[in-house]
Amino acid sequence: MSRAKDEAARVPDPRVPSGRQMPEENRLTPPVWPGGRTAAPGTDFSVIGRRNRKLEGLAKVTGRAVFADDLSLPRMLHGKLLRSIHAHARIRSIDPSAALAMPGVHAVITGRDLPAWFGIIPWTEDEQALCEEKARYVGDAIAAVAADTELAAEEALRLIRVEYEVLPAVTSIDEALEHPEWKVNEKAREGNISKHVHLEFGDVDARIADSDEVIEGEYWYEGSTHAPIEPHCAIADFDATGFLTLYSSTQVAHYLHRDLARVLGLPTQRVRVIQPVVGGAFGGKSEPFSLEFCAARLSMDLGRPVKILYTREEVFYAHRGRHPMRMRYRTGIRRDGTLTGVDAKIHIDGGAYSSFGLVTTYYSGQLLSAPYKMEAYRFDSTRVFTNKPCCGPKRGHGSVQPRFAFECQIDKLAEAVGLDPIEVRRRNFIGENSRTVNGMRVTSNGFLECLEQVERASAWKERFRRMPYGRGVGVAGSMYISGTNYCIYPNEMPQSGVQLKLDRSGRATVFCGASDIGQGVESVLAYIVAEELGLTLGDIRVVAADTDLTPVDLGSYSSRETFMVGNACLDAARRLRGLVVGTLAEAWGCAPAEVKLAGGIASTARDAERERMSVKEAFQRTEARHGTLGSVGWYQTPRLGGDYRGGTIGASPAYSFTAHVAEVDCDPETGFIQVKKIWVAHDCGRALNPVAVEGQMEGSAYMGFAEALFEEQVFKPATAAHGAGLHHGPSLLDYRIPTSLDTPELESLIVESVDPEGPYGAKEAGEGPLHPSVPAIANAIYDALGIRCDRLPFSPPHVLRLLRAGDARAVWQKARGQRSGHVPAGARG
Amino acid sequence: MNPPAQVVCRFQVNGDVRECAVAPNTTLLEALRYGLGLTGSKQGCDKGDCGACTVVMDGAPVLACITLALACEGRLITTVEGLAHGATPHPLQDAFDVCGGAQCGFCTPGVLMSAWALLEHNPSPTRAEIALALSGNLCRCTGYTKIFEAVELAATRRSVATADGKS
Numbered sequence: 002m003s004r005a006k007d008e009a010a011r012v013p014d015p016r017v018p019s020g021r022q023m024p025e026e027n028r029l030t031p032p033v034w035p036g037g038r039t040a041a042p043g044t045d046f047s048v049i050g051r052r053n054r055k056l057e058g059l060a061k062v063t064g065r066a067v068f069a070d071d072l073s074l075p076r077m078l079h080g081k082l083l084r085s086i087h088a089h090a091r092i093r094s095i096d097p098s099a100a101l102a103m104p105g106v107h108a109v110i111t112g113r114d115l116p117a118w119f120g121i122i123p124w125t126e127d128e129q130a131l132c133e134e135k136a137r138y139v140g141d142a143i144a145a146v147a148a149d150t151e152l153a154a155e156e157a158l159r160l161i162r163v164e165y166e167v168l169p170a171v172t173s174i175d176e177a178l179e180h181p182e183w184k185v186n187e188k189a190r191e192g193n194i195s196k197h198v199h200l201e202f203g204d205v206d207a208r209i210a211d212s213d214e215v216i217e218g219e220y221w222y223e224g225s226t227h228a229p230i231e232p233h234c235a236i237a238d239f240d241a242t243g244f245l246t247l248y249s250s251t252q253v254a255h256y257l258h259r260d261l262a263r264v265l266g267l268p269t270q271r272v273r274v275i276q277p278v279v280g281g282a283f284g285g286k287s288e289p290f291s292l293e294f295c296a297a298r299l300s301m302d303l304g305r306p307v308k309i310l311y312t313r314e315e316v317f318y319a320h321r322g323r324h325p326m327r328m329r330y331r332t333g334i335r336r337d338g339t340l341t342g343v344d345a346k347i348h349i350d351g352g353a354y355s356s357f358g359l360v361t362t363y364y365s366g367q368l369l370s371a372p373y374k375m376e377a378y379r380f381d382s383t384r385v386f387t388n389k390p391c392c393g394p395k396r397g398h399g400s401v402q403p404r405f406a407f408e409c410q411i412d413k414l415a416e417a418v419g420l421d422p423i424e425v426r427r428r429n430f431i432g433e434n435s436r437t438v439n440g441m442r443v444t445s446n447g448f449l450e451c452l453e454q455v456e457r458a459s460a461w462k463e464r465f466r467r468m469p470y471g472r473g474v475g476v477a478g479s480m481y482i483s484g485t486n487y488c489i490y491p492n493e494m495p496q497s498g499v500q501l502k503l504d505r506s507g508r509a510t511v512f513c514g515a516s517d518i519g520q521g522v523e524s525v526l527a528y529i530v531a532e533e534l535g536l537t538l539g540d541i542r543v544v545a546a547d548t549d550l551t552p553v554d555l556g557s558y559s560s561r562e563t564f565m566v567g568n569a570c571l572d573a574a575r576r577l578r579g580l581v582v583g584t585l586a587e588a589w590g591c592a593p594a595e596v597k598l599a600g601g602i603a604s605t606a607r608d609a610e611r612e613r614m615s616v617k618e619a620f621q622r623t624e625a626r627h628g629t630l631g632s633v634g635w636y637q638t639p640r641l642g643g644d645y646r647g648g649t650i651g652a653s654p655a656y657s658f659t660a661h662v663a664e665v666d667c668d669p670e671t672g673f674i675q676v677k678k679i680w681v682a683h684d685c686g687r688a689l690n691p692v693a694v695e696g697q698m699e700g701s702a703y704m705g706f707a708e709a710l711f712e713e714q715v716f717k718p719a720t721a722a723h724g725a726g727l728h729h730g731p732s733l734l735d736y737r738i739p740t741s742l743d744t745p746e747l748e749s750l751i752v753e754s755v756d757p758e759g760p761y762g763a764k765e766a767g768e769g770p771l772h773p774s775v776p777a778i779a780n781a782i783y784d785a786l787g788i789r790c791d792r793l794p795f796s797p798p799h800v801l802r803l804l805r806a807g808d809a810r811a812v813w814q815k816a817r818g819q820r821s822g823h824v825p826a827g828a829r830g
Numbered sequence: 831m832n833p834p835a836q837v838v839c840r841f842q843v844n845g846d847v848r849e850c851a852v853a854p855n856t857t858l859l860e861a862l863r864y865g866l867g868l869t870g871s872k873q874g875c876d877k878g879d880c881g882a883c884t885v886v887m888d889g890a891p892v893l894a895c896i897t898l899a900l901a902c903e904g905r906l907i908t909t910v911e912g913l914a915h916g917a918t919p920h921p922l923q924d925a926f927d928v929c930g931g932a933q934c935g936f937c938t939p940g941v942l943m944s945a946w947a948l949l950e951h952n953p954s955p956t957r958a959e960i961a962l963a964l965s966g967n968l969c970r971c972t973g974y975t976k977i978f979e980a981v982e983l984a985a986t987r988r989s990v991a992t993a994d995g996k997s
Contacts, residue, residue, distance in 0.1 A: 058927035061935030063919055064870020064910035068936065071869035230874040230882055230970050231936040280872070280936025281970050313875040519934025519971050692930040696976055700933065703973030733879035733968060741961040741974045749975075 034575050035594075038568065039687070039755055039762040041532070042578060047599040048532040049761050052692045055524040056543060057278070057517070066278040069234035069250045074306040077236070078107055080299055081154035081309065082291060083144040083161050084318065085136030088170035088388040088719070088726025089185065092134060092163060095144055099160035105149040106157045108302055112143065115298055117264040118188075121256060121288035123490050125195075125355035127188035128391075130264060130294035136165070137185055137353035138389050139716075139726045140318030145295040147307050170388040170725040172718050174327060174348045177385035185353055185386035195351045195384040196362040198647060202438045203377030208342030212333025214417040216410055219329050221792040222402035224350065225712040226322035227395050228738050231280020232313055237296035238306040245301065246273045249293050252282040252516045253556035254546045256489065260289045265297055276546035282518040283704070284394040287558045288356060290319055317731035321393030322714055324361055324384070325350040326402040334414040338428040342377040343369070345403065349384040349392075356393035358384045360487070360650060364399025367651030369407055370437035371480045372448040372658050373429040378438045388726050389716050394558060396704055397481065397771045408477035408776030409791065412783065419819055421465070422476050422780065423456050426660075433754075440643025441652055445764070447684030447754035448478060451660035454682035454750040459662040466784060466817050470810070471667050475780025478660045479772035482653035483686075483756075483765040484561025486638045495635035496561070497569040498552030501530065503577055503630040507601075507617030509534060510542045511573075514554035515566040517545060520767050521693045522562040526570050528689050529760060533574035534581065535598025535616045552633065560765035563689065564655060565636045567760030573634025580630065581616075584623040639758075655756045655764045658684040661702065661773035663745075665781040669809075672800035676706055676745040676778055683749070686756035686764030695749040697766040702747050703739065705774025710795055711737045787813025841902045843868065844912025852899040859883045859894035861902075862909060870910040870939045874968070881967035884940035885909045891947045891966075910939035913946060921991075922946055922984040931980035933971030941967045945981045953992075954985050 036042075041049070060066040097109035112133030120126035132143045144161055148154035169183045171193060177185070181192025189195060209215055235249040245267055251257045254274045262269040279286065292309040299307040311319060327348045333341035347365050351358045366380030397404075415422040431437065433446045455476065456462070464474050488496065500512040509530050517523040523543040530541050544550050554566055578598070585603055586593040589612045595605045603619040605612040624630050642652030664677045681702045688694040714736070719725040730736055755762030779790045782800070787809040792799065803809070834853040841848060843866065850865040859876075862868040862885070871894055874882035878896040885894045886908040913920035922945060925931070932938040941964060948955055948963035955963070960981045961974070969977060 054927050055930070055932075057935070058930075058932060059919060059923070061932040061938055062910075062923040062926045062942065063914050064868075064939050066935050067869070068872070070873065071863075073864075228970060229934070229936070230880055230968060231872070231934065232874065279934060280874075281934040283970070313877070313879075521933075692976075696930045696933055696972055699973035699975045700971045701973075704970075732877065733875045734877075738968055738970065740966075740968065741964040741977070744974050747973050747975050 032572060038571060038758060038760060043597045043599060046532060048528050049689055050687065051690070053528065053538060053690050055521050055693065056527050056538065057523060068231055068280050069236065069248055069277045070310050072236055072248055072277060074236060074238055077306040077308055078147045078149065078303065079151040079154050080145055080147045080296055080307045081151065081158055082142045082295060082315070083158045085132070085139060085141040085143055087136060087165055087167050088139050088172065089168040090136050090165040091168060092132060092136060092143060093166055094164045096162040097144065099162070100146060100157040103153070103157050103160060105153040107147045108299055109161065110145050110295065110298055110302070115264060115294055119260050119264050119289065120355055121357055121489060122355060122359050125188070125359055127186055128354045130291045139728065140390060141353065142291040145299060147299040147303060170719045172387055172389060172716060172726055174350050174385055176719060177387050185388055189386060193386045195355055195358050195386050197383045198362050198366065199381045200366060200439065200647065201379040205342040205344050205377040205379040208377040209331060209333040209344060212341045213336045214414060215331060215333045216413045216417060217331045218406065218410055218413065218791060219327070220406035220409065222326045222328070222405055223793040224323050224325040224392060224714040225395065225708045226317060226320050226714045226736070227283040227285030228316070228733065228736065229281030229283060229285055232316045233286060233290055233292055233311040233319055234308070235293045235296045236306055236308040237300035239297065239300040239304065244271050244273070245297055246275065247293060247297055248275045248277055250279050250286055251276055252279060252286045252518045253288065253558060254516060254548055255514055255553050255556055257289050257293060258548045261293060261297060264294050265301065273549040276516055279518045282557065283396045284398060284558065285321055287394055287556065288321065313733060314731040317728055317736065318390050320352070320390035320714065321356055323395040323401065323708065324392040324399070326365065328403060328406040330406050330410050332410045332414060334418055336418050338418060338420050338425045340373055340375050340429050343375050345380040347380065347382040347403065349382060350387055351384045352387055352389045352391035354391040356391050357398065361394070361399040363647050363650040365403050367439060368400035368482065369403050370439045370441060371431045371443055371656060372446065372478055373426065374431045375438050396701065397768045398559070400481065401772050401775065404479050404772040405775040405779070408773065409779050409789070412475070412780040416816060416819065423452055423461060426478050427452055440648055442641055443656055444758065445655060445686060445754040445756040446658055447752040448658035448660065450752045451658055451682035451684055452478065454752060455660045455662040455680045458680045458748060458750060459664065461662060470813060471669055471785055472665065473781045473784025474662055474664050475777045475782070475784055476660065476662050477773035477776035477780060479769060480656045480658050481765060481769035481772065482559055482651065483564040483655040483657060483759065484638070484653055485559045486641050486649045486652040488555065495569070495637045497554040497565040498633065498635045499566070499569040499573040500552050501573040501577060501632045501634070503534070503620050505621045505624055507615070507620060508540055508542060509536055510544060511570065512544045512551045513566060513570065514548070514551045515545050515562055516557035518557050520557070520562065520697060521690070522557065522566055524693065525563055525567055525689055529567060529570045530574050533571070533578045535601065535603060537601050540601070560768045563763050563765060564759050567763060568636035569634045571634065571760045572636065573632045576632040576634065577630060580627050581619050581623045584626045585619055588622065654758050655686065657764045657766065657769040659769045659773055661777040663774065663777035663781045665778060665785050667782060667785045669786060669804060672797035672804065674710060674782060674795050674800060676710065678746040678748065679706065679774060679777065680748050680750065681770050682752055683766060683770045684752040684754045684764070685766040686759045687753045687762035688751050689761065689763050691751055694751055694766045698749040698770040699747040701768065701770035702774050703744055705771040706745060706778065707739045708793060709775040709778045711739055713794060787816065839899050839903055841905050841907055843907045844909060850899065854900060856899045857895055858885070858897040858899045858902050861899035862894060868909050868911055872936055872939055874936065881944070882937050882940045884943045884967060886943050886947050889947065889950065891944045908943070910942055913942065921987055922949065925984035925987065926980040929980035929983055930976045931972065937967055937969045941969060941977060949985060949988065954989055957982070
């Protein structure tokens with residue numbers, strides 16, 4: 002059916018044993034519950050879908066929430082990292098003697114003390130906690146100090162003498178390709194190529210040849226970084242029994258646990274990772290960082306706790322943010338609006354290391370195949386290494402950039418065939434229960450309703466191509482995964498596990514490795530347990546992300562938490578619900594389905610007076626009947642994805658869908674773009690808590706807007722007279738993230754398609770709603786000014802250049818004539 | 831290098847007179863967080879860019895990370911820990927919780943202090959006035975919408991409470 006080519010397929014990876022996958026019949030299959038996963042346990046929901054508070058909300062607003070840097074342990078030392086001042090340099094020698102001689106300094110470690118290679122993806126382990134031979138970007142860590150105070154540690158860094166041999170620096174995609182001999186990363190198999198993927202589905206060239214209009218475009222997506230307000234922080238505590246405890250502001254406690262053990266040479270059962278409250282992450286804390294390994298090594302050497310807190314400047318170097326991408330698209334359309342073939346060639350600037358780059362490279366193509374049908378699709382993506390901080394997964398990993406390019410392409414195609422851009426999107430809707438051209442299974446799909454909602458709310462029909470020069474509206478759509486089938490390291494164990502304990506006090510405690518980074522997954526656990534067991538939220542305690550106490554959940558990435566953790570929790574809660582309801586049914590002589598648990602009360606509808614007791618009493622009866630009450634639940638994805646190498650990357654048990662309309666007000670004199678408002682319609686399956694879902698939608702739209710207009714993680718080019726690879730401004734003053742005055746009005750429109758496999762029908766909401774922001778703004782700018790912003794960010798100098806490059810007014814006028822056949826009144830200005 | 835000699839600094843924090851040994855270069859944020867154990871105020875940038883360290887001094891929001899502790903001698907300081915009445919959250923804190931004004935919660939203490947200072951001077955601000963008052967507090971999670979709604983809810987509840995008190 003589909004023709005798949007992958008250069009890597011020709012070279013079988015020796016580390017993936019053939020036939021390693023467990024036979025289908027032996028794989029874990031989640032239990033099937035009466036009424037299915039989407040249904041309410043009783044007649045209707047008592048907790049789910051309500052505008053509830055979050056579990057940890059009051060702790061956060063009263064200043065009681067404990068973040069990593071709020072922790073302090075007895076005898077704790079402070080660590081600091083020495084970072085490279087060169088973009089690319091061999092480390093000839095490091096002399097720490099002067100630093101060690103300083104009073105208050107306890108230890109200095111270098112690459113030799115932590116020689117193991119690591120990497121979040123097991124096939125691309127190309128990082129060391131401290132560079133041993135070579136520094137690969139300005140800010141690469143090369144030594145670490147532990148001292149009595151932070152200040153003393155910082156002073157000591159200045160006394161470490163490093164002798165460098167400066168090497169030619171690679172700072173752009175073209176330099177990386179043109180100079181394979183300037184090898185940034187020795188682990189690369191070929192030159193500076195980090196990963197190359199070529200996949201083709203159907204006969205793209207024939208489909209494009211068979212089109213009425215073909216649009217070709219080149220797009221540039223600038224890099225940006227997460228900039229969580231909390232800088233990374235870790236505290237390591239190695240005790241006399243040889244046990245390491247690490248507190249870290251991570252969003253992947255489990256992966257950190259594995260890598261820590263390996264790099265430090267400790268058995269995993271002697272390492273405990275605890276995630277305190279995390280102050281924002283957005284993908285920026287989803288792999289191990291130097292500070293965690295260094296704090297641990299120093300603590301092991303000194304037998305004292307060691308804290309390392311990154312400065313804001315270091316957070317910019319830790320990075321792992323949005324990859325800069327250069328994208329060429331060739332797309333065909335027929336006069337009736339049908340998309341034909343899509344041909345993409347993508348170059349990705351990866352920075353110095355691999356990070357999640359293997360996945361990024363696949364995602365740059367794999368996640369484009371819905372919500373629109375395409376007859377044939379080909380992408381050719383190449384990620385390269387450069388001497389800059391390493392890029393990785395930022396909210397909407399790998400797919401925000403191609404989505405920008407493609408949604409702009411659709412806008413241009415719609416204009417070429419004289420159709421409304423919303424109508425073109427509607428006509429190519431892939432539908433529910435469908436399969437994408439690259440073999441992804443789509444189940445629930447509320448994209449049409451998303452389009453309708455933003456069309457109506459924005460008064461699209463009255464405004465598109467009808468507003469005066471300088472003002473405009475634009476539309477874009479997208480899809481995203483609710484977690485992925487592709488587990489980072491191969492294993493057949495569940496993606497998410499939950500343990501649930503009920504006791505006679507009337508309290509439920511949920512244990513889960515899930516990582517709350519502000520999105521509220523701990524609250525999701527509580528809502529589900531409350532719904533199933535009839536408890537009030539105050540009666541539920543959640544213990545999360547502590548590898549000693551909680552069963553494994555893979556962490557907060559790929560928008561997997563609500564779907565996977567939610568399903569695991571539903572599984573655990575329904576097992577206990579069955580026992581409680583069964584016990585009461587037995588006592589009351591009714592069917593289990595007649596027992597209702599809600600709001601702390603167990604009752605039946607047929608005799609509300611006699612068949613009624615507190616849930617606490619119900620638990621006691623159940624404990625008397627069945628013994629101590631506890632259960633486990635887990636979730637594993639069904640077998641999904643295309644039957645080709647890489648076919649599981651991008652495969653998800655459920656996809657979310659989003660549509661945005663953005664309205665802009667542009668000043669043609671200054672090039673200043675003001676985004677007035679963004680209407681965000683998002684299909685999250687079911688909103689377990691609409692407040693939290695809106696918060697994710699608004700935060701996503703804001704972050705996309707920020708990338709469109711403000712943010713640039715950029716560096717001095719190698720061609721500069723000096724300072725190659727230097728960050729342009731690693732501070733929150735120079736790196737402009739929008740303030741409350743910059744941010745447009747955001748209106749959230751929740752669409753609920755009730756997914757057949759999500760917990761109560763829920764899907765993701767944390768990353769999908771970011772995608773359409775950027776292209777919707779770009780398309781709105783075209784509606785307003787008649788210029789196509791194909792490069793990010795849409796800053797005043799860039800907009801002015803475009804306005805001066807051609808006759809924008811004429812283009813603008815023509816676009817209007819095409820839509821309505823007459824020149825609108827406002828066009829005269 | 832010897833660490834600079836410390837002196838005792840005395841200020842009123844959240845209604846209590848507190849003393850703290852500080853060096854001349856100790857910031858107010860360091861004194862609060864590490865000297866007095868008031869870890870509610872956060873360090874996001876340590877150079878006055880992000881506003882996570884905002885506390886209220888003599889009625890006005892200040893950035894504790896670029897204010898020297900010694901310059902606060904004898905001043906009246908309120909931190910996020912000082913808003914609640916005992917175990918009862920301040921209505922502004924409650925509004926943030928109800929509206930989803932805090933996601934990760936790291937900028938929240940600073941945002942709350944700016945918002946509190948605003949409402950003390952302007953009990954029923956417009957959305958534009960709220961946006962202006964909070965423009966020194968970067969939030970990376972919410973897109974600000976829920977924060978605006980929370981401040982508006984707190985202002986409304988307060989005016990209702992005041993009206994009830996009069997009648």
